[in-house]
Amino acid sequence: MDSIDRKILNRLQQNARVSLKALAKECYISSPTISARMHHMEQSGMIKNYYTLIDYKKAGYPIKAFINIKVDPVDKGEFYKYIEAVPNVLECNCVSGEFSMLIKVIFESTELLDTFINSLQRFGKTNTQIVFSTPVDVRGMRLNE
Amino acid sequence: MDSIDRKILNRLQQNARVSLKALAKECYISSPTISARMHHMEQSGMIKNYYTLIDYKKAGYPIKAFINIKVDPVDKGEFYKYIEAVPNVLECNCVSGEFSMLIKVIFESTELLDTFINSLQRFGKTNTQIVFSTPVDVRGMRLNE
DNA sequence: ATCTTCCGATCAATGGAATCCATTTTTAAA
DNA sequence: TTTAAAAATGGATTCCATTGATCGGAAGAT
Known part of the structure; x- marks a missing residue:
């Protein structure tokens, strides 16, 4: 868990579907490195889930x-x-x-x-x-x- | 909001980073159609956010x-x-x-x-x-x- | 202090996925 | 039934992710 990992996590918390390429650009490192770091964080349990927040009111659960x-x-x-x-x-x-x-x-x-x-x-x-x-x-x- | 949209939403709630191709296969429709439906649901507010759940205990917030x-x-x-x-x-x-x-x-x-x-x-x-x-x-x- | 090993990063290439656009099909309304 | 509008498809193009080879740097042992 260094500064780059935290930067990745912050971006992913804002938008879980952000591309590796965009993350790479924002963190000033290569996309394979982003991929490897994400895998590490998934394996270690730091990243629990990528989850979509939907509008339950609109979905019939008001x-x-x-x-x-x-x-x-x-x-x-x-x-x-x-x-x-x-x-x-x-x-x-x-x-x-x-x-x-x-x-x-x-x-x-x-x-x-x-x-x-x-x-x-x-x-x-x-x-x-x-x-x-x-x-x-x-x-x-x-x-x- | 038809059956296919709900299927897409269910899959996205499980894993927000699932690919369009995988969704297309599971819903038996083409990937451009998946993309269009997702955009509609984002625009209409049915999809509020793609967000990553992290382990705050591990991140120093126990x-x-x-x-x-x-x-x-x-x-x-x-x-x-x-x-x-x-x-x-x-x-x-x-x-x-x-x-x-x-x-x-x-x-x-x-x-x-x-x-x-x-x-x-x-x-x-x-x-x-x-x-x-x-x-x-x-x-x-x-x-x- | 030097050598060695290991971990992590980068680069380039390849394979795969997403988007775009023209066409076709379906749906709903007149 | 006809027509207009919306949505889906397929193929082409562009873009992206992954892979494997290589490089560099840090930690540990001699």
Whole structure:
């Protein structure tokens, strides 16, 4: 992880489909070197994924919410297995505080969200925050080069 | 938005750097058509961004947290302007419930997180949830083709 | 200090992929 | 059914990524 790697990562966070040639020009090194460095970072796990952010509202999923849920530590294994298999779950974190889990979900309607929340009750008490707007949408963080 | 567009979006959500040729083969249409469809979806805003998910822990930002904050509606404009300019903010949503905002952040240390939370106090009361682990990391949702 | 080895970079060439454009097909509307 | 508009195709061209050979520099051993 040197300055050039950070520069590559910054560019890729802005646009994952940028060409090797463009990266090469911006970093003042050859494109085979860019390719090799990217492979290294993929192998090492520094680069987790190249992912496309789509407009879920336009795609028919206008309801976004964060669900807090208090899961008994004993049930965590089962809970993880369940939550991982639900396609509507965009992210799930184990967090500190009164509720142990924070889940980000999208749904076609509030009714379907409600149904999902009901199905979660078997794991523990929930508290749901519906998203009204997103002033800062999913983005990366610029690393110091 | 037809079946082919959804197929393209599903593939791009899995891997944003997939080639036009590979997409063409999987969708049984020519690569110029794939290119045209992608441009349409970029123009229409259906595709928001191609973005690279990196391992922030490995990159020196091991502290991830969700900050709830109760912002007075009057101060929202100012708050949005501020929060948008903080690089450590990976996402910010306006939500229902006792706290009006939910902010996802990463930091180098708990001390720096603390400093940031202190700087937020001028906007309102906060409640922070530190992330212990992430059973489901940022991902897309498969659309029905 | 010198030699050796290894890692990483570059260059040039080749193979492959993306774009462009003319043509054809399909779709939707009159 | 006819026509206009939109979208898909195929082939040609241009552009890009990958490969393999070579060079240079840094680290370690003698």
